[in-house]
Amino acid sequence: MLCYCYSKRKGNQIDLAKIMREKILAVIEKNSRIDIHELAILLGEDEVAVANAIADMEKENIICGYHTLINWDNTSQEKVIALIEVRVTPQRDMGFDKIAERIYNYSEVSACYLMSGAYDFTVILQEKTMKEVAQFVSSKLSTIDAVLSTATHFVLKKYKDYGTVLVSKDNKDERMLVTP
Structure with a gap:
């Protein structure tokens, strides 16, 4: 389900799902070990919606893997x-x-x-x-x-x-x- 809202200034359509995905990517890029529950709380989103967004981004090859940085x-x-x-x-x-x-x-x-x-x-x-x-x-x-x-x-x-x-x-x- 796609959610849209309109900016009051310009009347532009904003894709809320896209915004949530960008927020998810920003967080997991820094900490790929974050728990889905914690991530949902951090973003103020539903846990199922966050899990589904991550699964979709994995299928779309946006999230290509989870790696550990070793010194x-x-x-x-x-x-x-x-x-x-x-x-x-x-x-x-x-x-x-x-x-x-x-x-x-x-x-x-x-x-x-x-x-x-x-x-x-x-x-x-x-x-x-x-x-x-x-x-x-x-x-x-x-x-x-x-x-x-x-x-x-x-x-x-x-x-x-x-x-x-x-x-x-x-x-x-x-x-x-x-x-x-």
């Missing part, structure tokens, strides 16, 4: 994150989409973005070693016919990711103070 630096597990700039020649009648599909279908690829600027794609890998990243670039990525060149960058330290500060605020700079 791997605070674990004993080593991870190497590589950002790879990829320059390609677009394919006739298909542009960049077919090339992107070929790249993002590799299991090693965490993310693939079409970019503006000096290169065409940013490909993100998260592997155990730099050697695994090098192996992927040399044996899989660079062998694609449309790929002209690659440039690989490694993340040395994450300070903030997806809006979350990852470094402890009580980390004091232990370097010796030098004065002239």
Whole structure:
């Protein structure tokens, strides 16, 4: 059921269901673990309506998954994150989409973005070693016919990711103070 109201200023129709969906997305983008009951109370909406809106957005591929942000630096597990700039020649009648599909279908690829600027794609890998990243670039990525060149960058330290500060605020700079 769609609900509409009219703005007093302009007489414009406002879709209340759309507004509720946008509010839901804003909340769960920051906290995907929030309980439906809590979310409904926070939004001042009916619990069933909120649950149905979320289910609809999952079916429509608006909500594509629920992920956990992990600070791997605070674990004993080593991870190497590589950002790879990829320059390609677009394919006739298909542009960049077919090339992107070929790249993002590799299991090693965490993310693939079409970019503006000096290169065409940013490909993100998260592997155990730099050697695994090098192996992927040399044996899989660079062998694609449309790929002209690659440039690989490694993340040395994450300070903030997806809006979350990852470094402890009580980390004091232990370097010796030098004065002239």
